[in-house]
Amino acid sequence: MSATPDDPALYNSFLADLLGVMAYGELSAFERLSSSAGYSPTLHDRAVLGRMAVAEFQHYELIRARLEDMGLDTEAAMLPFQPSVDHFHELTRPADWYEALMKAYVIDTVSADFYGAVGMYVDAGTRELIGQVRSTGESTDVLQERLKAALADDPRLASRLALWARRLLGEVLNHAQRVSLEHAFLGGLSGLDDAEAKALVGGLTAELAANHARRMAGLGLPG
Structure with missing residues (x-):
């Protein structure tokens, strides 16, 4: 566990990648x-998603401030991750409100799990930031x-949404594995x-899938 890095410069380079993908993920969210919100059947539902969108932007601002404190440009930190995140959202464009x-439920909960796992390997200040970013309890409940x-x-709707959730999970996990291994920030x-980092990513993927299955069961859907 590298919460007190022996090589601060190397640690900060991996941390910049982590914060970069988090920042672009929150901005994309x-x-x-x-x-x-445009799919919303009622004005109330539109307002609910609007509040969630505002919360995501506030999370982005927290990460941006941390990057600037590190002397880093937020756009430069995000740019390496833009193509893969944008591609993911193109592959998972929803067809309707349901x-x-x-999609909001699966991505937000799996992302929160992922951030929580990564938080085990970072310094206390970054762990606190991750805790603020993944504090999605109210949104998740809604x-x-x-x-x-x-x-x-x-x-x-059950069979259609179960298939959709399964597809979303597959795409989310593929994306998380690819980004984690290509940019090596989790191992770093x-x-x-x-080899150890690859095994860590594999174990984390299995954990994320198991957590997702439990949440689907809570909805009365197969995982």
Whole structure:
């Protein structure tokens, strides 16, 4: 565990990558939720997603401030991750309100799990920042409530949303694995060699999938 790095310069380079992907993820989440609000069947639902979008932008601002404190340019830190994140969102464009809700739920919860796992390998200040960024409890509860209500109103949605959630999980995990290994920040932050880092990413992927399956079961859907 590399919370007190022996090589601060090397540690900061890996940390910059982590913060860069987090920053662009939060900025993209703001854009995604703002766009998904257009699917909302009611003004109340539109306002709910609007509040979530504002929270995501506030998270982005927290990360931006940390990068600037490190003397780093936020745009430069985000740019390496823009193509893969944008490609992911193109592959998972929702078709309607229900798919938009499920996408928000899956991505937000899996991202929170991922950030929490990474937080084990960073310094105390960064761990605190990650805790602020992943504090999605209220948003998660609202999304879960909306999904349960939709499934209760129309049980025929269950099979479609279960398939959609499974596809989303696959894409999220592929994206997380690819980014973690290509940019090597997880291995770098944890002080592991390439083989050990690959095993760590594999174990984390399995943990994320298991957590997702439990959440789907809570919705009455297969994982």
